[in-house]
Amino acid sequence: MHRKYLYIAVFFSGMCTLAVEMAASRLLGNYFGDGHEVWASIIGLILIYLTAGYFLGGYWADRSPHQRTFYQILAWGAFLVGIIPVISKPVLRFSADAFDQLQLGAMLGAFTSVMILFLVPVILLGTASPFAIRLAIHDAQNAGRISGFIYGISTLGSFIGTFIPVLVLIPLVGTFRTFVAISGLLMAVALFCLGRTSGWRLVAAYAWMPLVIAVLGILGTGGPDKASQGQIFETESAYNYIQVLDFNGFRILRLNEGQGMHSVYHPTLLSYAGPWEQVLAAPYFNAAPYSPDDVKSMAIVGLAAGTTARQATIVYGEDIAIDGYEIDPEIVEVGRKYFDMNQPNLNVIVEDGRWGLRTSTNRYQIISVDAYRPPYIPWHLTTREFFQEAYDHLTEDGVLVINVGRGPDDRRLIDAIGSTIATIFPSVYVMDIPDTFNSMIYATRQPTDVANLDANLAYLHSLGNTHPLLLESVQKALANLQPVSTGGQVFTDDKAPIEWITSSMILNFFLTGDAEQLQ
Numbered sequence: 001m002h003r004k005y006l007y008i009a010v011f012f013s014g015m016c017t018l019a020v021e022m023a024a025s026r027l028l029g030n031y032f033g034d035g036h037e038v039w040a041s042i043i044g045l046i047l048i049y050l051t052a053g054y055f056l057g058g059y060w061a062d063r064s065p066h067q068r069t070f071y072q073i074l075a076w077g078a079f080l081v082g083i084i085p086v087i088s089k090p091v092l093r094f095s096a097d098a099f100d101q102l103q104l105g106a107m108l109g110a111f112t113s114v115m116i117l118f119l120v121p122v123i124l125l126g127t128a129s130p131f132a133i134r135l136a137i138h139d140a141q142n143a144g145r146i147s148g149f150i151y152g153i154s155t156l157g158s159f160i161g162t163f164i165p166v167l168v169l170i171p172l173v174g175t176f177r178t179f180v181a182i183s184g185l186l187m188a189v190a191l192f193c194l195g196r197t198s199g200w201r202l203v204a205a206y207a208w209m210p211l212v213i214a215v216l217g218i219l220g221t222g223g224p225d226k227a228s229q230g231q232i233f234e235t236e237s238a239y240n241y242i243q244v245l246d247f248n249g250f251r252i253l254r255l256n257e258g259q260g261m262h263s264v265y266h267p268t269l270l271s272y273a274g275p276w277e278q279v280l281a282a283p284y285f286n287a288a289p290y291s292p293d294d295v296k297s298m299a300i301v302g303l304a305a306g307t308t309a310r311q312a313t314i315v316y317g318e319d320i321a322i323d324g325y326e327i328d329p330e331i332v333e334v335g336r337k338y339f340d341m342n343q344p345n346l347n348v349i350v351e352d353g354r355w356g357l358r359t360s361t362n363r364y365q366i367i368s369v370d371a372y373r374p375p376y377i378p379w380h381l382t383t384r385e386f387f388q389e390a391y392d393h394l395t396e397d398g399v400l401v402i403n404v405g406r407g408p409d410d411r412r413l414i415d416a417i418g419s420t421i422a423t424i425f426p427s428v429y430v431m432d433i434p435d436t437f438n439s440m441i442y443a444t445r446q447p448t449d450v451a452n453l454d455a456n457l458a459y460l461h462s463l464g465n466t467h468p469l470l471l472e473s474v475q476k477a478l479a480n481l482q483p484v485s486t487g488g489q490v491f492t493d494d495k496a497p498i499e500w501i502t503s504s505m506i507l508n509f510f511l512t513g514d515a516e517q518l519q
Contacts, residue, residue, distance in 0.1 A: 002067060005193040006132045009074060010150050013128035014157030016186040020081055021046050022165040024118060026175045027085060029256050045115050046122055053126015060127060061134035070131050071194035075187055075206055077124030082183030082213045084117050085176045129154050171238045180217040237330030244338045251338055253305045260373050263305030265339040270314060270469050275403040275433060276307040278440045279368045280315055280470050281477040282399040285448045288455035292316055299364045300324045301353030302371030305334055306341030313343045315467045322346045325353040354380050363395050369402040379496045382417060387424045391445060400443040412501050414439050415488030422486045431480045453478050
């Protein structure tokens, strides 16, 4: 009886199947993003492929009920897993160029092409459980027990396979070699079981497979994952694909599919015409006169590579204590190496921003939330309960400021976030950043008036030594204030359908041709 080898093979087949699914999300996420649409497509198609594998496995097992057939199928499935990233890389590089140019049709075509590459290997892996059941059952008396055991150990393998790529392989060896490692592991198991049950002479016919996979693992794919103009660094973490680009002395941090700038750095220039410097204007919604010397504390949820922290330190001096919450430790390292994120007054806290803020004993004059970017908006940072936690961690003169994306003519996201904040904060303001699709929402802990901003701007000018970036920030906020709508949906921890709004915004953005405005 060789039933124990069937169990071993089924366990590793289940583990590798889920590992392939998790690795697929990273392979595609680097180019198409990590939104719920991408995840839904991956999970849905993988399930369809597995369904086909279940049907095929049962049929195949009845036609050829032999263990050697079973292990040969797994060996081929393992081999095809290993070559997925090799075949897909040219297509993915093409999709990266299409994404940079916002060519929707090309992106969808590339996504479809890559997902087709998973069809055959996942179907072959899907044959494992029904094939193993057919081989393991020799009498009806034990059919239920054996079937349950096989499905149980397959599911246990799947559970382990969910964590191995994300927590171990991808951060350690990267996405490409993660596929190679998954392939090599399952192939070793399949060929070992084949040798033990059908003879090592038969295994010799497949000796070329592990050699090819080993060569792929050693050589890699060559060159960077993306060939973006100005790229000087790339890496992968458990959370992101990370790029650093250099354009005329400006360092830019990009993540995953590469739309948007998460941080900017220049050794001598401080103003980047973006959302970072607009955080500096937050305290000046308070009653005048409000002195820059009064600003002593700040929290940044979504620190990235520290653009806002650097600007605040230069404008307010090293006396301002800054807690920066960033969930990805690799981004922190990139910030320190490439973006001069080494301010002595910056305390970097590597954890989720909401959890970090909730467990902090500090109170801040400014809490900046810079973790939104459609369609990647952490829903738990949009709810009434989160904004209550932010309110509770502000000083009496504290201000919450949030960077929010929008469509050219679509302000639903801003209205919803503003409406939710207004259930907690007494005064809410919105300003649109010129020549961008970003808006800043300011919310003060105390009741305030927009006239305060005007009065404080005059006061800052009268000081004579106010930093120019601060003057620019306050003046720009005052000049670009917008009407505040409080009629949007209020998000709660129980119900925050942020995906409906962001998906609709993105779809309308492409279909109306507004993407051309970004080129």
